[in-house]
Every structure is written in structure tokens, then in C-alpha cells.
Amino acid sequence: MKTILIIDDSSSLRRIVHEALNILQFNILEAGNAEEAMAVLKVTSVDLLILDWHMPGMDGFDLFLSLRDNPQYTNIPVIMLTAEDRKDSMLKAIRAGIRHYLTKPFTHEDLLARVVQVLKLDLS
Secondary structure: OOEEEEEOOOHHHHHHHHHHHHHHOOEEEEEOOHHHHHHHHHHOOOOEEEEOOOOOOOOHHHHHHHHHOOOOOOOOOEEEEEOOOOHHHHHHHHHHOOOEEEEOOOOHHHHHHHHHHHHOOOOO
């Protein structure tokens, strides 16, 4: 079973993402900020991060940079799920190595399609 960590300071958004992903029966973990996310990552192997950009304390972009520079976490795929829809921000994310970017608001179908794509799941 794949494990997904949702990192977002909004508990309601974490719940929405969690509900959307339940259909594929993942092991879903949640963190409300970068510090909580790092605590989870230290004790749990994760197959995918769904990461918000704007959070108090360390934002999602800086968390991504920190994880990318750590060999233990560098290969975990990331979907940046954010309200940050400015073109310059998207380019900044792409240049940093974020390959999957989904803006809020999003549909459950868009999120599921992206997760299936990133994890290379065969649903047939």
C-alpha cells in the first residue's frame, strides 16, 4: 500500500484531499506544517508528498528545497497543491525541481489523475 503525506496548514483542505484519495485506498498521513512533516518523515517511509506552498513558519517551497538537498528524501515525488497561481511562482517551482503543480481550487478528479500519474499506478 502506498503512503501519502499531505502537508497543509488548513485542516479542512487536508480533509478534502484525504477524502479524494480514499477511493484508491492509500495509507494517508497528515501534517499541518513543515516541522510536523519532518517528524513524520523521520519515522515513516512515504511514497508521495502533497505539499502546500503557503504555510506559517517554513513554507512548502523551502521545505521542498530542504528535502531535495537531503539524500534520504530527495527521491520522494512531490505534488505542489497550492493557491499560488502566479506564472513566476510556477516557474520558480519548476526550476527548483517540482514537476507536479496543481492549483487550488481543484477537482477530486484532477488530484486523483495527478496522483495516479506521479505514482505510475495501473488501475486496470
